[in-house]
Amino acid sequence: MKSKFFLTAFLSVSLIACAQETPKVKHKTKNKSSKSVSKPVKFANAIDPICEMKTEPDMKHTFEYKNKTYGFCSAYCKDEFKKNPEKYVQK
Numbered sequence: 001m002k003s004k005f006f007l008t009a010f011l012s013v014s015l016i017a018c019a020q021e022t023p024k025v026k027h028k029t030k031n032k033s034s035k036s037v038s039k040p041v042k043f044a045n046a047i048d049p050i051c052e053m054k055t056e057p058d059m060k061h062t063f064e065y066k067n068k069t070y071g072f073c074s075a076y077c078k079d080e081f082k083k084n085p086e087k088y089v090q091k
């Protein structure tokens with residue numbers, strides 16, 4: 001029965017070796033505090049109300065309306081909003 005023991009031992013060892021090899025998880029670098037990026041703008045709108053595109057914090061086309069900053073993907077969308085903000089602002 002010696003051979004069976006070795007086989008089991010071999011299998012479990014190879015399983016462990018496999019389990020140790022598979023996770024190729026990249027360790028997330030904790031550099032939140034070291035980042036010196038200017039404070040991200042929090043837009044009042046989650047989506048561009050004109051084209052319904054998701055707004056990103058780094059959008060350049062912004063418009064302030066009633067003390068809230070709205071982000072737009074393009075100057076066109078911003079202009080459309082400017083023309084009739086009430087139409088797009090949802091309460």
Ligand SMILES: [Zn+2]
Nearest residue numbers: 048051073077
């Ligand atoms: Zn847009």
